[in-house]
Amino acid sequence: MEEVRDSIRRVTDEQLINYGKAAAYMSRPKATLGRPPLEAFLIQSDEARAESRRHQPGYATGGATRREQQSRGLVRTCVSSGRERAYGQ
DSSP: OHHHHHHHTTSSSHHHHHHHHHHHHTTSTTTTSSOOHHHHHHHHHHHHHHHHHHTTTTTTTTOOOHHHHHHHSSSEEEEOOOOEEEOOO
């Protein structure tokens, strides 16, 4: 897993997007002909998503802290689960 992380950390944003799209596609039932996806593709997809978040901290929230998100209505508590959910601006 460290090898995957190291290789992903060295790529440009454009390469990271392409890598993530490819890994996500290979995790879909269409690509696996209805069989469960290989764990390697799931790991690659998760790592690409995590690295993308590191490349763009605060992208979804505009860099706001959790308290700022709550005051602006970007985070709301889900009625059924009681957990906080982030909403777009």
